[in-house]
Amino acid sequence: MTGERPFSQACENNKGPILAVLQQHCQVGGTLLEIGAGTGQHAAWLSAQLPHLNWQPSDVADNLPGVRQWLQEPESRALPPLELDVSGRWPDQQFDYLYTANTLHIMSREEVVRFITAGCEHLKDKGCFVVYGPFKVAGHFTSGSNARFDEWLKDIDPQRGIRDQEWIEELFSRQQRKLVAEYDLPANNKVLVFG
Template identity: 50%
Template sequence: MEKPYSQACENNKLPILAVLRQAFREARQVLEVGSGTGQHAVYFAGEMPHLSWQCSDLRANHAGINAWLADYPGSNLLPPVELDVAGTWPTQLFDAVYTANTLHIMSWPHVQSFFQNLGAVLASGAVLAVYGPFNYQGQFTSASNAQFNEWLKEADPARGIRDFEAVNQLAENAGLQLLADHAMPANNRLLLWQLV
């Protein structure tokens, strides 16, 4: 099959990598929640060969992810496993979890499920990295984010840019402590938490 392609993945992979190199320097087993096209998985696994990178997504997206994985020459990138944030999760523990551009696509109840179920896969001291747009104190950080939010809700009213404070509260409820909040290009953020 023809590989799925996301221009956003190409645009943001370098600034994300700059943060993940440091954040995941002690990690060995990484779970990517919502691998999407598979582009990030292939790129990050290649740039950080010390990591075993586990892709995951809904089953409908596995064929596209596997199309990208088919051309990957290394052995540290694992075929996708099925993961539904409100249902099926892997049974093993990971010392890092990465997810990009997912929280605004999920409904809020699914965002809550994501954080509630994280505990089942996080090893002691594990790091969580979440990339995407966020509001702060209920306000959009740019006009383009406000427009993007309108577009999201036209596609599905349950979608939308999430409030950082609400997401951070879910993380704290799950035993995670905020480590850093990195500004990223195109009015995105890369948030890092650690299980304490």
């Protein structure tokens, strides 16, 4: 890919708070699979801050050229990105950690189910699955800006939308995983940690 690399201001804003959570829940060395790496900014920066992890970014094929550009940052320690559509074939590997940011409201509900089911099948028993993004709680948006964001998402694609935290917890519980921690992050986002 030539030209300017993709850029997300949100990634710059949220990477510090996300790092604080990962430092707490990913203390033991191992391999972390990032799903929906997007621009690749998180992979490049977070992998540098967490050198005890083998950071494996992944995304659908269209995003991989941009991710590769970010991984050229000298500080990046991330592995070359894998092509992974959560509805397709997953790598034949068990991971210590799974991490995803801002993907559940972009995927359709069917894709979210497939993601959590297949993700848990590829997570070691003692591993944890870290999910960042906006959620509804008890059927309500946690802010007016999230309600407007949900409308905007659905205008683009009616299958998109901010998910209910309780539904996500239910999908994990079907895989014998439970919520072990949750954090309120800036800009009305949350991190949910399942173990």
